[in-house]
Amino acid sequence: MLNWRNCLLIRHRFKMKNFVISAWACILSLLFMDAVFAQKVAFDSKADTVYISGKIGQLNAPQQLWIYMGDEKWDSIPVKDGVFSYQKVTKLPAYGAIMVKYKPYYEGVAGHTNFFGDMDLKSLFFEAGRTTIHSPNDSLKGHAIIKGSAIQQQHEDWLTKRRAISSRQRAIALRFDKATPEQLQSEDFLVAYENEMRAVEQSLDSLLRAEVKQHPHSLVTQIAFFEYMRTQEGSLDSTKALAIFELFTPLFKESAVGKNIRESIAAIGKPQEVVRTPEVGEQAPEFTQMDLNDRPITLEQFKGQYVLLDFWASWCLPCRKVNPELVGVYQQFKDQNFTVLGISLDDDKAKWKKAIEDDKLTWWQVSDLQGWGNAVAKSYGIQAIPQNFLVDPSGKIVGKNLSIAELHATLTKLSN
Structure with a gap:
């Protein structure tokens, strides 16, 4: 899977x-x-x-x-x-x-x-x-x-080393941007992408650690560390960040700025509550959310048919690339007791609406426009998109994170 x-x-x-x-x-x-x-x-x-x-x-x-x-x-x-x-x-x-x-x-x-x-x-x-x-x-x-400025030279040296890492990241991002829908549904492709990105992240961590260790009192490394925290916000590993921070001089760590940065690490890196994701064989959690016309849509109203809960967003490149194939599956099986309910993690209604129109998504769509704070997404433990759940007529989950090929095969089997 x-x-x-x-x-x-x-x-x-x-x-x-x-x-x-x-x-x-x-x-x-x-x-x-x-x-x-x-x-x-x-x-x-x-x-x-x-x-x-x-x-x-x-x-x-x-x-x-x-x-x-x-x-x-x-x-x-x-x-x-x-x-x-x-x-x-x-x-x-x-x-x-x-x-x-x-x-x-x-x-x-x-x-x-x-x-x-x-x-x-x-x-x-x-x-x-x-x-x-x-x-x-x-x-x-x-x-x-x-x-004439030694501290500026340190800054230029730091930028040169960091640019080498950012060039690697951009190359990886470009390859991903050109990926086909088939590649985006390939576990091997996504695992390779993840491994490459993790390697880049580890390189940046190692580079910053070495810089702070070499220049523990420098304003350049203080700025570099603060920039690192800003760019990692939302995904900051507080353990790694704290380990790097501890390399600064005691004078800096005990200063007002040092104490504030330590507090910021704790606040940004605070672990968030993770909701358990429902599994195949369990009942799909009930929910109500508004559609584009601000009408309440419930999961209950889809009882009696198979419904694919499709978690997506207008800004999600893999979601958008797979949408045309999902449209094809929907068109083939929509008259065979099957439908799709899109649950968007957008926070901009206009962009959400435009994506629906551009991708020709004619099935039901709901969102509370809270982005990653979407209430339905949180109740389903969504930590990544695209993600989907196939729910049977009784409300039980019979499929989870199905690729287009797996969804097609499942629906073909169910229709026979």
Whole structure:
């Protein structure tokens, strides 16, 4: 029988921001976390002077150069023919960024109020002393050379090592995205996918562990660890996270930020109650849920016929790829005392409705639009989708997690 549990990885891995969101989005998510965290990461910072200078192509007005040093304020830097210089007394070390604005920003001026529109951004770690930035063109992408900051060099080294892992993950994700419906119903394919993804996750764990062990007091590793926690949210292994956290210096662990992070690990990694999944031979749990027109639909009303409870969602790629074949089975057996009841784990009604229309799903559909908090899904112990239960006319479960071929064979046998 197909191990649908493997599909749970899709939900987790495709949400792993450290692998799949853009670099800018990742930088922004860390730069603009609340002020409390900004103070935490710089818990031992001291006021000092940082000097920044360099040349970025032939950058000139109306293009702008902005800099942020973790102090909740962006400063505009004068730039002419690409040349700029800037100095500031602030708490160091600090995490921030430098940004080229191709469309200038002017507060309150119509057409120029989108601060993060049409820009190029690079994250930076600042420390006391001089740092230079040089780029051959009017961009910070790829070609910018940063010198003079040891902590920035550590950051660049960390990004290089992490990119190697993220490249592996993207390659795996691309292969999965191109998978055929047959592959998505193959246990061998899904097990191989799970094993590859686990290997990537283990590589990231090992990389971060080694980084913290080598730099237990560094702001770079503190930021890297916080990013790791954010991207693992919902699937964080609290035991692993705590083991990595314990590698930081006692000073950091006992600071206010350290104590808050320890509490966050416990909160994010808190085990959730797992409801037992009903087995073949048991009565299917009764339920009531609303359809697209907000009418209550109950399992009881399907008594007297075979019904396939199909747990799916508009965002679930394997579900959508299998839907055309399920439509074929439904069309073949719908007049032989068989139907399907779709139970969606969507949280957006418009997307749910569009998926039903696009995939031509003409059977009953219900959802409470609570995503993974769907009440029916929880009562059936659903931890992954797609997943299904075949219920007989008496309400007893006679099949579970059936592939399309298995469903077809079962219905053929029942119809004879």
